Amino acid sequence: MPKVRVGLVGxxxxxxxxxxxxxxxxxMQVVGVVKTKPDFFAQILLSKGFELxxxxxxxxxxxxxxxxxxxGVLEELLTKCDVVVDxxxxxxxxxxxxxxxxxxxxxIFQGGEKRDVAEASFVAEVNYQxxxxxxxxxxxxxxxxxxxxxxxxxxxxxxxxxxxxxxxRRGADPVETKRGPINALIPNPPHIPSHHGPDVQTxxxxxxxxxxxxxxxxxxxxxxxxxxxxxxxxxxxxxxDALSRSKRIRFVDSSNGxxxxxxxxEFARDLGRARGDVPEVVVWRDSLTVMDNELYYMQAVHxxxxxxxxxxxxxxxxxxxxxxxxxxxxxxxxxxGLE
Amino acid sequence: MPKVRVGLVGxxxxxxxxxxxxxxxxxMQVVGVVKTKPDFFAQILLSKGFELxxxxxxxxxxxxxxxxxxxGVLEELLTKCDVVVDxxxxxxxxxxxxxxxxxxxxxIFQGGEKRDVAEASFVAEVNYQxxxxxxxxxxxxxxxxxxxxxxxxxxxxxxxxxxxxxxxRRGADPVETKRGPINALIPNPPHIPSHHGPDVQTxxxxxxxxxxxxxxxxxxxxxxxxxxxxxxxxxxxxxxDALSRSKRIRFVDSSNGxxxxxxxxEFARDLGRARGDVPEVVVWRDSLTVMDNELYYMQAVHxxxxxxxxxxxxxxxxxxxxxxxxxxxxxxxxxxGLE
Numbered sequence: 048m049p050k051v052r053v054g055l056v057g058x059x060x061x062x063x064x065x066x067x068x069x070x071x072x073x074x075m076q077v078v079g080v081v082k083t084k085p086d087f088f089a090q091i092l093l094s095k096g097f098e099l100x101x102x103x104x105x106x107x108x109x110x111x112x113x114x115x116x117x118x119g120v121l122e123e124l125l126t127k128c129d130v131v132v133d134x135x136x137x138x139x140x141x142x143x144x145x146x147x148x149x150x151x152x153x154x155i156f157q158g159g160e161k162r163d164v165a166e167a168s169f170v171a172e173v174n175y176q177x178x179x180x181x182x183x184x185x186x187x188x189x190x191x192x193x194x195x196x197x198x199x200x201x202x203x204x205x206x207x208x209x210x211x212x213x214x215x216r217r218g219a220d221p222v223e224t225k226r227g228p229i230n231a232l233i234p235n236p237p238h239i240p241s242h243h244g245p246d247v248q249t250x251x252x253x254x255x256x257x258x259x260x261x262x263x264x265x266x267x268x269x270x271x272x273x274x275x276x277x278x279x280x281x282x283x284x285x286x287x288d289a290l291s292r293s294k295r296i297r298f299v300d301s302s303n304g305x306x307x308x309x310x311x312x313e314f315a316r317d318l319g320r321a322r323g324d325v326p327e328v329v330v331w332r333d334s335l336t337v338m339d340n341e342l343y344y345m346q347a348v349h350x351x352x353x354x355x356x357x358x359x360x361x362x363x364x365x366x367x368x369x370x371x372x373x374x375x376x377x378x379x380x381x382x383x384g385l386e
Numbered sequence: 387m388p389k390v391r392v393g394l395v396g397x398x399x400x401x402x403x404x405x406x407x408x409x410x411x412x413x414m415q416v417v418g419v420v421k422t423k424p425d426f427f428a429q430i431l432l433s434k435g436f437e438l439x440x441x442x443x444x445x446x447x448x449x450x451x452x453x454x455x456x457x458g459v460l461e462e463l464l465t466k467c468d469v470v471v472d473x474x475x476x477x478x479x480x481x482x483x484x485x486x487x488x489x490x491x492x493x494i495f496q497g498g499e500k501r502d503v504a505e506a507s508f509v510a511e512v513n514y515q516x517x518x519x520x521x522x523x524x525x526x527x528x529x530x531x532x533x534x535x536x537x538x539x540x541x542x543x544x545x546x547x548x549x550x551x552x553x554x555r556r557g558a559d560p561v562e563t564k565r566g567p568i569n570a571l572i573p574n575p576p577h578i579p580s581h582h583g584p585d586v587q588t589x590x591x592x593x594x595x596x597x598x599x600x601x602x603x604x605x606x607x608x609x610x611x612x613x614x615x616x617x618x619x620x621x622x623x624x625x626x627d628a629l630s631r632s633k634r635i636r637f638v639d640s641s642n643g644x645x646x647x648x649x650x651x652e653f654a655r656d657l658g659r660a661r662g663d664v665p666e667v668v669v670w671r672d673s674l675t676v677m678d679n680e681l682y683y684m685q686a687v688h689x690x691x692x693x694x695x696x697x698x699x700x701x702x703x704x705x706x707x708x709x710x711x712x713x714x715x716x717x718x719x720x721x722x723g724l725e
Contacts, residue, residue, distance in 0.1 A: 231604060232609040232686070234646075259611045263604065264604055301573060345576075345598065
């Protein structure tokens with residue numbers, strides 16, 4: 048079976064990780080990566096052996112002038128791809144969509160795009176089947192992915208009456224020096240519910256969920272405090288069993304040194320993981336508490352990498368490379384070291 | 387009626403504010419302030435016209451040697467007081483208690499002390515009567531005070547079935563350079579429920595409340611995301627009415643520029659409030675949402691000053707200076723500019 052030919056559009060926080068993840072898949076081939084600016088990230092991209100394409104004619108000129116070897120523009124890349132992963136900034140994906148349609152190339156969008164950019168929103172362990180053979184699929188945002196992973200597992204095994212979650216959002220990614228806050232807490236959005244609840248519902252349809260969100264001055268990870276009210280009695284062991292069935296959910300214990308998001312990232316760095324990434328949603332086992340029909344827990348989400356395995360699986364789903372969710376997920380996990 | 391003679395023990399974040407608040411009361415007189423170290427805070431204290439006492443003989447020597455005018459030691463101050471406000475670090479209040487007992491002086495402790503240090507825990511608008519004529523009363527911590535104020539008002543007017551609150555704690559006070567985190571979110575405690583729920587119950591007895599807490603890298607204020615499930619239907623207007631009856635609850639609107647804890651503090655600074663203090667608990671009106679029988683809201687707590695008016699009222703309650711809560715609270719509010 049020939050490898051699926053994948054183009055990457057955008058080489059920011061998500062794009063640069065997805066291209067390396069795709070490159071590790073035995074059934075996929077990276078054809079090229081589209082960038083706009085001739086910055087040092089473009090040099091890194093070339094040094095890693097990827098082919099560079101320009102987002103536009105102007106971009107082609109400026110990158111060529113900077114001495115970079117540019118293979119062509121986006122439209123030319125599209126003629127060589129079966130599918131593209133669009134990792135451009137919020138809203139740009141929707142603007143690019145007509146190009147993909149014209150070129151008859153399938154596309155995976157990110158969670159910054161509105162849900163109607165795609166035929167389905169996607170979290171592999173929850174609704175892989177929904178994305179099968181679709182043309183356009185949207186991998187949901189980092190917070191929505193984290194919530195969907197744990198709530199999806201719980202929803203598969205128990206009857207959920209209501210979810211109430213507070214999302215403490217990181218203010219910026221480590222490299223984003225123009226974003227804040229440095230010293231403040233920001234209700235964001237200032238109204239309740241936040242958009243995250245409805246976004247989870249694009250993946251786990253009809254889940255009764257209310258979310259609120261506050262931005263904090265940190266760059267490492269988001270942190271969720273989740274309350275799940277069940278229509279039945281559950282036990283802590285039952286919950287741990289349910290969550291343990293996913294390799295994309297990792298348990299840590301505060302008593303074992305995982306006392307903050309910083310120690311989770313340090314753990315990943317010490318493990319030798321590229322960039323110190325943690326694509327798993329990380330649940331503090333000590334925080335898991337069952338009281339009557341209610342479960343409480345805290346989890347951390349590495350905003351830079353949690354959606355990376357989802358993008359790989361989304362490629363398999365839309366191209367029909369693999370029709371069984373479990374097999375795609377297992378291959379992705381193995382190649383990305385999530386075991 | 388002679389003024390009640392008040393001694394202050396401890397001149398840290400809370401102590402230095404309480405002494406100035408007490409000094410503004412027409413029915414109270416500050417006799418002296420106890421400090422341990424001869425630092426620049428001691429000089430400020432003297433420059434404000436307060437009399438300085440030493441926590442111990444050694445402390446007396448070191449402060450005298452530094453050229454400070456020290457009136458005597460703690461035990462000597464106690465002979466001149468009707469009541470002391472103990473604002474010493476966590477645990478020190480309990481150690482001081484035998485001294486107060488021996489001197490037959492009433493004492494107000496802070497929330498860092500365990501509840502059993504006192505006969506009653508205290509939030510003026512909730513349980514002033516409980517503190518009347520007591521010898522030892524504990525003003526609860528900043529987070530507990532903030533929760534008790536809004537939940538106390540709601541509990542007085544509606545039947546509460548359950549409260550679930552997430553507390554995003556400030557990592558340090560602005561002056562505390564040895565505390566962190568600088569860049570991490572810390573489940574603190576890592577288990578659920580946190581101690582705040584039971585602490586609220588020392589004031590609002592039998593309130594069904596579950597709290598969780600996470601520390602964030604900020605120094606300005608705590609932020610609470612509160613969910614209240616009622617045994618009855620409530621309306622947003624009804625909730626606003628209930629909360630509006632307290633001058634110690636202040637509404638702000640995100641749409642009006644109050645988009646973070648930083649803008650709340652900036653508002654207080656621009657108003658000309660001493661130290662930029664905000665002794666009110668601050669509720670974001672735009673966050674108030676009623677869905678079925680459930681209310682959600684976000685509120686901010688200025689950890690440095692929220693308990694200041696409570697300490698003033700606690701003095702009136704234990705000394706019997708004023709037997710009616712509303713009259714003490716009104717006088718305190720007026721003298722502290724909470725209107």
